Amino acid sequence: MSQDLTSDSPAPAKWQEPGKGKRAGFGSFDQPKTDYDKFMDAEGVPVFRGIGIRSVKELPLADWPRLGGRGSYIQLSGSEGKWGFYIAEVPAAGALNVEKHLYEKVVFVVEGRGTTEVWLEEGGKTHTFEWQKGSLFSIPVNAWHRIVNATSKPALICAGTTAPNLINLVGDTDFVFNCSYKFTDRFSESDDFYVPNEEVEPDPIRGLAMQRTNYIPDIINADLPYDNRRSPGYRRVEPQMTGNKFYIKIGEHETGRYAKAHAHTSATVLMCIGGHGYTYTWPERLGVNPWADGNGHLVERVDYEAFGIVSAAPGGARWYHQHFNASKEPFRLIMWNGPNHPSLVTGLPPGAKQIDHTGMDITEGGTSIPYWMEDPFLRDEFERRLAEDGGKSRMEPSLYEKPKD
Numbered sequence: 001m002s003q004d005l006t007s008d009s010p011a012p013a014k015w016q017e018p019g020k021g022k023r024a025g026f027g028s029f030d031q032p033k034t035d036y037d038k039f040m041d042a043e044g045v046p047v048f049r050g051i052g053i054r055s056v057k058e059l060p061l062a063d064w065p066r067l068g069g070r071g072s073y074i075q076l077s078g079s080e081g082k083w084g085f086y087i088a089e090v091p092a093a094g095a096l097n098v099e100k101h102l103y104e105k106v107v108f109v110v111e112g113r114g115t116t117e118v119w120l121e122e123g124g125k126t127h128t129f130e131w132q133k134g135s136l137f138s139i140p141v142n143a144w145h146r147i148v149n150a151t152s153k154p155a156l157i158c159a160g161t162t163a164p165n166l167i168n169l170v171g172d173t174d175f176v177f178n179c180s181y182k183f184t185d186r187f188s189e190s191d192d193f194y195v196p197n198e199e200v201e202p203d204p205i206r207g208l209a210m211q212r213t214n215y216i217p218d219i220i221n222a223d224l225p226y227d228n229r230r231s232p233g234y235r236r237v238e239p240q241m242t243g244n245k246f247y248i249k250i251g252e253h254e255t256g257r258y259a260k261a262h263a264h265t266s267a268t269v270l271m272c273i274g275g276h277g278y279t280y281t282w283p284e285r286l287g288v289n290p291w292a293d294g295n296g297h298l299v300e301r302v303d304y305e306a307f308g309i310v311s312a313a314p315g316g317a318r319w320y321h322q323h324f325n326a327s328k329e330p331f332r333l334i335m336w337n338g339p340n341h342p343s344l345v346t347g348l349p350p351g352a353k354q355i356d357h358t359g360m361d362i363t364e365g366g367t368s369i370p371y372w373m374e375d376p377f378l379r380d381e382f383e384r385r386l387a388e389d390g391g392k393s394r395m396e397p398s399l400y401e402k403p404k405d
C-alpha cells in the first residue's frame with residue numbers, strides 16, 4: 001500500500017504568489033510525519049521518543065498484532081529517519097509471527113532464551129540456532145524468520161532495522177513486506193551460516209577490528225580486541241553481519257576510566273550492556289568547556305543501567321558526547337548506527353582524504369577532546385560518582401597534563 005506523503009498541517013487550498021517584497025511559503029512549519037512515522041502509528045504499539053531511558057525494560061509494551069507478542073517502538077532524538085529500533089517481548093513458550101521484509105534487522109537479546117529459524121524460500125534449507133541473554137544476530141534481508149521462546153517466561157529482544165530508510169524511500173509497505181526477490185548473496189545454505197566466527201580482521205575503511213559473523217552468542221561477556229582510541233585500554237569490535245549496511249559496534253571502557261568526548265552528527269544510539277553510568281551530550285557550538293563557560297544548563301544528561309539507551313547527538317547537528325562508568329564493573333556499550341557508517345556518509349568523493357576524526361584528538365585534526373582540555377567539572381564529578389559505588393578512579397594524573405609538544 002502506498003502511503004500519503006503530504007504534511008498533516010492544513011494548507012490553503014490554492015497556491016498564491018507572494019505579495020511584492022514577500023517570500024513564498026509558510027516560513028516556519030511543523031516537522032511532518034514521515035511514511036515510517038505513519039507506519040509506526042498504524043502498528044498499534046507505543047513509540048518512545050526522547051534522548052534516552054534508564055533501561056529499555058522500563059518501556060510500556062502493548063500487543064503487537066503484526067509481530068505477535070508485545071512491544072514498543074523506540075525512536076531516540078537524532079535517529080529519526082536514519083534507522084529504526086524496537087523492543088519486543090516473545091511470549092512464554094510461544095513465538096513471534098513468521099515474517100520477512102526488505103529491511104535489515106539486527107537483534108540483541110535483553111532477556112530470556114530461545115531459538116531462531118531462518119529460511120530463504122519454502123522447501124529450502126532452514127537454519128536454526130539458539131540464543132540467550134546477550135546474544136546478537138542478524139536476519140538476512142528478505143529471509144523468512146521466526147523467533148521462538150524456549151522457556152516458560154517471556155523473553156525480551158531489541159532490534160535495530162533499516163525499516164525507516166526503506167519505507168521512507170519507496171513509500172510502499174506492501175513492497176517492503178511482500179517482495180519476492182531473493183537476496184542470495186546475503187544468505188547461504190552453508191551449515192556454518194550461524195556458527196559464530198571469532199576471527200578478527202581490519203575493516204577495509206579505517207583498519208579497525210571487525211568480525212564477520214552472523215551470530216555472537218554473548219556480547220555481554222565476549223572478549224573484545226584492544227582499541228585504545230576512546231579511553232586508555234578501550235576495547236572494541238564491529239561485527240559485519242549478513243552483508244548488512246547496518247553499522248554496529250561493541251565497545252568497553254576499563255573499570256575506573258571514562259571516554260573522551262567527541263563530536264559528530266546524529267544517528268548513533270548507545271546501549272549499556274555492562275556496568276552503569278551516565279552520558280553528557282552538548283552541541284559542538286558550545287565548545288569544549290560548556291560548564292566553565294556558563295553553558296552547563298544547555299548540556300543534556302541521561303543516567304542509565306544495563307540496557308539503558310542514549311542518543312549520542314540528539315540535536316540533529318554535530319554534538320559532543322561523553323560516557324562515564326559510575327560502577328565498579330567494566331563499562332560495555334553497543335553503538336547502534338543504522339546504515340550510517342561515519343566514513344561513508346561524508347558527502348566526499350571517492351579518494352578524498354579522510355582522517356578517523358572521532359578517534360583523533362582536536363589537536364590532531366579530529367573531534368576528540370583530550371582529557372587535559374576537557375571541562376574540569378567532569379573529572380571531579382566522575383571521581384565523586386565512582387566513590388558512591390565504592391569504585392576508584394584509574395585515570396592517571398598524567399592524562400590531564402598538556403603534552404609539551
Ligand SMILES: [Fe+2]
Nearest residue numbers: 264268312358
Ligand atoms: Fe560518537
